[in-house]
Amino acid sequence: MAESTAATDDPRPDLAAMIVPLGRTLMAAELPVLRAHGLSMWAYVVLLALGEEPVRGQSGLAQAIGADKTRIIGVLDDLQERGLIERRPDPRDRRAHLLTLTPEGRRVRESAQAGIRHREDRLLSQLPLEDRAAFLRVLRALSALPEEEIIGPERHGSSEAPDRT
Amino acid sequence: MAESTAATDDPRPDLAAMIVPLGRTLMAAELPVLRAHGLSMWAYVVLLALGEEPVRGQSGLAQAIGADKTRIIGVLDDLQERGLIERRPDPRDRRAHLLTLTPEGRRVRESAQAGIRHREDRLLSQLPLEDRAAFLRVLRALSALPEEEIIGPERHGSSEAPDRT
DNA sequence: TATTGTTATACTCTATAACTATA
DNA sequence: TATAGTTATAGAGTATAACAATA
Numbered sequence: 468m469a470e471s472t473a474a475t476d477d478p479r480p481d482l483a484a485m486i487v488p489l490g491r492t493l494m495a496a497e498l499p500v501l502r503a504h505g506l507s508m509w510a511y512v513v514l515l516a517l518g519e520e521p522v523r524g525q526s527g528l529a530q531a532i533g534a535d536k537t538r539i540i541g542v543l544d545d546l547q548e549r550g551l552i553e554r555r556p557d558p559r560d561r562r563a564h565l566l567t568l569t570p571e572g573r574r575v576r577e578s579a580q581a582g583i584r585h586r587e588d589r590l591l592s593q594l595p596l597e598d599r600a601a602f603l604r605v606l607r608a609l610s611a612l613p614e615e616e617i618i619g620p621e622r623h624g625s626s627e628a629p630d631r632t
Numbered sequence: 633m634a635e636s637t638a639a640t641d642d643p644r645p646d647l648a649a650m651i652v653p654l655g656r657t658l659m660a661a662e663l664p665v666l667r668a669h670g671l672s673m674w675a676y677v678v679l680l681a682l683g684e685e686p687v688r689g690q691s692g693l694a695q696a697i698g699a700d701k702t703r704i705i706g707v708l709d710d711l712q713e714r715g716l717i718e719r720r721p722d723p724r725d726r727r728a729h730l731l732t733l734t735p736e737g738r739r740v741r742e743s744a745q746a747g748i749r750h751r752e753d754r755l756l757s758q759l760p761l762e763d764r765a766a767f768l769r770v771l772r773a774l775s776a777l778p779e780e781e782i783i784g785p786e787r788h789g790s791s792e793a794p795d796r797t
Numbered sequence: 798t799a800t801t802g803t804t805a806t807a808c809t810c811t812a813t814a815a816c817t818a819t820a
Numbered sequence: 821t822a823t824a825g826t827t828a829t830a831g832a833g834t835a836t837a838a839c840a841a842t843a
Contacts, residue, residue, distance in 0.1 A: 479768060479772070480772070480775070481662075481680075481745070481748055481749070481752065482658055482752045482755075482756075482771070483655060483658035483659050483661075483662055483748075483752075484677075484680070485771045485772065485774075485775040486651060486654060486655040486658060486771065487655035487656075487658070487659060488698060488775065489651060489655075489771070489774055489775055490648060490651040490652035490654075490655040491652075491698075492779050492782045492783065493647055493648035493651060493652070493782065494648050494652060495779070495783055496648075496782050496783045496784060497646075497648055512649070515646075515649065524801075524802095525801075525802065526800095526801070526802080533653060533656075534834095535834065535835060535836095536801090536802075536803095537802090537803080537804085537834085537835075537836090538833090538834070538835080540802075540803065540804090556842095560800095560801085560842080560843070561801095561841085561842060561843085562800065562801040562802070562841070562842045562843065563800090563801060563802085563842095564801080564802075580646070583646055583648075584646070586784060587646065587647045589784070590647075590774075590782060590784075591647075594770055594773065597766065598766045598769055598770050599770070601762065601763045601766035601767060601770075602766060602767055602770040602771075603644060604763055605759055605763050605764070605766075605767040606647070606650045606651065606654070606767075607644070607645070607650065608759065609650075609654055609755075610645070610650040610653065610654055614657050614660070617657045617658065617661050617755060618657065618660055618661045619661060619751060619754070619755075689824070689825095690824075690825065691823095691824065691825080699811090700811065700812060700813095701824085701825075701826095702811085702812075702813085702825090702826080702827085703810085703811065703812085705825075705826065705827090721819095725819080725820075725823095725824085726818085726819060726820085726824095727818070727819045727820065727823065727824040727825070728819095728823090728824060728825085729824080729825075
């Protein structure tokens with residue numbers, strides 16, 4: 468019982484075992500670019516999320532980028548102080564905040580993103596053309612999937628040896 | 633000045649912005665399987681790293697899996713207590729430890745990996761066949777690259793606005 | 798009372814420094 | 821003295837709980 472699952476071809480490494488370290492390395496590669504723009508990783512993610520139209524509510528924004536709502540408060544404070552975003556109470560419900568990118572914020576975001584894109588393109592350019600296209604296609608597809616689709620159903624709850632953490 | 637960088641086709645999301653969350657989700661998908669085997673993420677990584685032949689030295693092992701040497705001590709303690717690995721001083725230099733997988737350890741590793749592989753295959757099976765192959769090919773290629781290759785040269789040291797973190 | 802944002806607190810993960818034993 | 825492993829400590833990063841303002 469070694470080559471169990473039939474159709475699947477070869478003993479490849481686990482997906483996560485390849486993807487997680489790769490993601491870490493890509494983040495490390497981005498860091499110098501971000502620092503050159505005075506941005507933290509979270510600040511950059513916030514700038515990306517504040518696309519073209521304003522966002523209503525910090526909680527929503529936090530959730531959209533996979534952060535805790537308390538996590539991004541300092542980030543927003545800083546971005547606001549530096550004039551990259553505007554944060555004002557929504558006149559229709561003064562509890563919520565309306566978040567918008569300032570022109571300067573847009574400029575910084577685009578500049579940072581261009582730098583990052585440039586590095587990534589250099590990396591991708593080492594790949595065969597068709598592989599590159601397929602890779603990006605799959606990546607977009609998997610990124611677009613809702614989490615539950617990937618995490619999937621709890622097949623058997625907790626029937627097997629739940630010993631340690 | 634919108635479609636600046638010429639040859640590059642479309643405005644794709646940043647690689648890291650797709651890969652990092654995907655990695656997180658894949659890890660979350662693995663967790664139930666690992667817990668069913670009483671394994672933490674690090675414990676599983678250790679079992680994977682202790683492939684067929686013994687490993688000499690915990691520091692080397694730690695470095696190989698991208699962890700601090702102090703990070704894995706508790707993990708090894710636990711695995712040893714449960715009889716999944718053996719840890720004994722190297723007779724030729726009693727400071728270093730010889731780490732080997734026990735038969736039970738191998739069994740657990742293979743069972744866990746099979747579970748993980750199964751979930752991943754289910755995910756990959758949703759992709760077009762050629763895309764899937766290309767995706768895995770690229771993933772393996774990028775994973776195999778040395779970090780420096782991806783992080784690359786510090787293009788311009790620190791010439792631009794190094795304001796905040 | 799419920800909700801948004803904020804602050805204060807605690808918890809988890811990880812790395813650094815100090816120690817023991819071998820060499 | 822130098823190195824492998826261990827322990828104790830401190831530092832990020834993150835989440836939880838309590839609070840103030842608005843609805």
